[in-house]
Amino acid sequence: MIAALGNRLGAAKLDRLILLGPPLAFILLLFLVPLAQVIWGSFFTPGFTMAHYARIWNTPVYLQVFWRTLYVAFCTTGICVLLGYAAAMFLAQCGPRMRQYLMLCVVIPFFLSMLIRNYIWMALLQRSGLINRYLLEWGVIDKPLALMYNEFGMLVTMANMLLPYTIFPILSSLLAIPPELHNASASLGANRLRSFFRITLPLSMPGVAAGGLLVFIVALGFFITPALVGGPKQMMISNLIDFNVREVLNWPFAFALANVLLWGTLVIYYFHVRLVEGRGTRAGMP
Incomplete structure (x- = not known):
């Protein structure tokens, strides 16, 4: 046997x-x-x-590009988490059939190439684009707004492309919350706002953390949007790596930039995991 x-x-x-x-x-x-x-x-x-790594550390312009990359990734993550949570809350309160139709609308943009979506946003945000054209026709503004080739246009475009990455994890966490908890909270006299902050928000934090981490990691390596919508002044690490590979043919330095970005992402992921595990332990989760 x-x-x-x-x-x-x-x-x-x-x-x-x-x-x-x-x-x-x-x-x-x-x-x-x-x-x-x-x-x-x-x-x-x-x-x-170690000359390539020393060059990164000793050259202020490269450090500035790194900080800009982190800043843009954090801002994009914050925007996506806020908008994604609101969208997930709305989807969670819809009926199953309506939720399926609305989730299909969220998924459909993934069927389009990222390059095409960037060109669509360029058509919307440029000085002669649809947004400026309608604002001028309605008399809201006197001259076209600078909506592109700056940080604003880049954040709007990146948030639009990465928003579904936060909607689905948060929606899964919200749907996993037993309805009995909300009923018990209401029976004990808690209003909807108090119930949200004491029950819904804490129990949905795993989805928020997962979606936020996913958006942050993807945003760190964004290339097309900073190049097309952001412009030269909004260069990120991926654009700097591409410049060293294709323009100046400095492959070793491009490798060093890529390694710094990789190991920095791994460090952030490590602290994220430790933070999530610590929250789960304090909350009594296994």
Whole structure:
């Protein structure tokens, strides 16, 4: 009997290995190997050197680009979390059929290329675009507003593209809250605002944290929107890496920039996980 059980366990391990083998090989060949080359190329050119990392630290313009990238990512995350929470609350209060139709409207923009969506926003935000045209016709403004090639236009466009990444995790958390909790809160005399801050918001924080982290990580690596809508003055790390790769052909320095962005993202992710685990432990979650 023990031998039969061992054979079953061995067969189960073999089945898992067969199923996981191709995905693991794909990740190893197309992600880990290039990543190792990027890390190696930033330190060995061909001999060992820290000059590229020292250049990042000692050049104020590169540090400014890093800070701008973090600032834009944080602002985009804040906008998406606020708007995404409001949209998720509305979807959670809708009926199942209506919710399906509205969620389809949220998903449909993903069917369009990101480049096309950027061009659509450029048509809306430029000085002769639809927004300025209608505002001028209605007499709201006397001259076109500068809505593009600045931080405002970049944040609006990035928030629009990344908003669904916060709606779905928050919606899942809201739908997982038992309705009995709200009924019990109301029976104890709590109004809707108090019930929201004492029940809904704390229980939906895992979805907020997941959606916010996803938006923040994606926003750190945004390339097309800063290049098209933001303009040269709103350069982010991805644009700086592209400039060093295609324009000046300084691949080792581009590798160093990419590594700093990667390890910075991993550090932020680590603290995010520790924070979420700490909140779960204090709340008595397993």
